[in-house]
Amino acid sequence: MKPMTIGRLSSAAKVKVTTIRYYESIGLMGTPDRSASGQRLYGSVDVERLSFVRHARELGFSMDAIKDLIGLQTEPDQDCSAVDTIAQKQLAEVQKRLAQLEALERELKRMIENCRGGKVGGCQVMAAINDHSECETDKHERLKPL
Amino acid sequence: MKPMTIGRLSSAAKVKVTTIRYYESIGLMGTPDRSASGQRLYGSVDVERLSFVRHARELGFSMDAIKDLIGLQTEPDQDCSAVDTIAQKQLAEVQKRLAQLEALERELKRMIENCRGGKVGGCQVMAAINDHSECETDKHERLKPL
DNA sequence: ATACAGTCTACAGCGACTGTAGGGGCAAGT
DNA sequence: ACTTGCCCCTACAGTCGCTGTAGACTGTAT
Incomplete structure (x- = not known):
């Protein structure tokens, strides 16, 4: 699957473009690859991660809590x-x-x-x-x- | 009754000193008299007004709504x-x-x-x-x- | 070739305060 | 008179989770 621009990611995950860049700036989304001209490029992993963030936000979790949850998500062998x-x-x-x-x-x-x-x-x-x-x-x- | 300093007003109305000054800065509390040395001086009217604001905030009214309510309060003959x-x-x-x-x-x-x-x-x-x-x-x- | 939508960075603004820095004022105790 | 210690002053930066703006560049469709 080929990478998508920030706009595609935005509509796929239902998170505004500016918000995605904001999430990147606070370290919630990692630094994406860039095209030759400097545009951010994302894959389906990013759609899932961003959707996760959005849903957690909808559930009222704070950004700090979400950061913690993402951290835990990347260590699937840890205690629940x-x-x-x-x-x-x-x-x-x-x-x-x-x-x-x-x-x-x-x-x-x-x-x-x-x-x-x-x-x-x-x-x-x-x-x-x-x-x-x-x-x-x-x-x-x-x-x-x- | 003699005037009180901002600290007295603060404890009388249960609103923090800094918040009172903030309310003044956004035009919610009017500009109080000052002592010779520049300290703000308040009367019992201010205690009531500030308590009103606090209670309205506790009820979740926005500052704009509260401004409107205060405006209406000063015209007691208007329709309710x-x-x-x-x-x-x-x-x-x-x-x-x-x-x-x-x-x-x-x-x-x-x-x-x-x-x-x-x-x-x-x-x-x-x-x-x-x-x-x-x-x-x-x-x-x-x-x-x- | 041109138009137009999408993307980039950098920074200011929102609401409703809170916190900080760096000073001056005032009443009581020694 | 002096010190202690709290109270007060202004001015400005920071909080949270974004949103909006400005000005420049890129990518795509006709």
Whole structure:
């Protein structure tokens, strides 16, 4: 099979061209061969690796975690527990975030429920944001952006 | 009541000193009075405003949305529906994110479930990340970081 | 031959902060 | 009066995971 340019790799792995170059710059993709004129050339191995990265990103793994996973992938005789640990950690984070967002959803619903129209001066949504005395989310650490 | 320094405001509103200065720089907090030696001086109004911002951030509102809310707050005679709209939009985002995270949780659980130990070479977690053919999360847009 | 899409490098920008460097200010204790 | 030690100041760089821009070159189709 003959090599493909970065654009082909991009559409094969569904990762943008600029992102691929970025991944290369942070050492996630290794330095590819180049054509005589300097264009990057990739093979099917790269499609798989890049797809792996994309899917791991979709699962919310950090770049660091992905680097670790790739490192482990290249040593197939090693014990599987390291992989499991990373995945467990990721699940724990997801579940923590879920709990936060559920609390958020409840509070937003409550706020909106209480808003029966009228003027901003008496708006219950504004009041609810102001009054955080009995607020669930205060107990949590600061939330990451949505 | 006499004015307080930025540190007092920080602990009163539970927002870090550096973050307060950042909020000032992006026009969220207005320019405070200064002491003779140039230190920022705040009053209780600022505690309330800053607490409002903090709580809105905890609810996941973007800075832009918060700016809008503050703008509306200063016009108490306006119709409340603008506030309601912002809150509704926020709720919709939270619910979308919740759905994504729930899909993620299912997939991570499935991956970990299938991992019965052994070597990385046969690890089902790695296989699951590689094989995204039947994967739920592929249907979603790319996820924001956790 | 020309047009146009694709590729290259290098660097700036996003959001919402956080951290650092290098200084000046202020109240309490000795 | 002096020192200790925390608080405050500005200005700028760094974080994460990219995205966008500028300006030049390459490859392909008509």
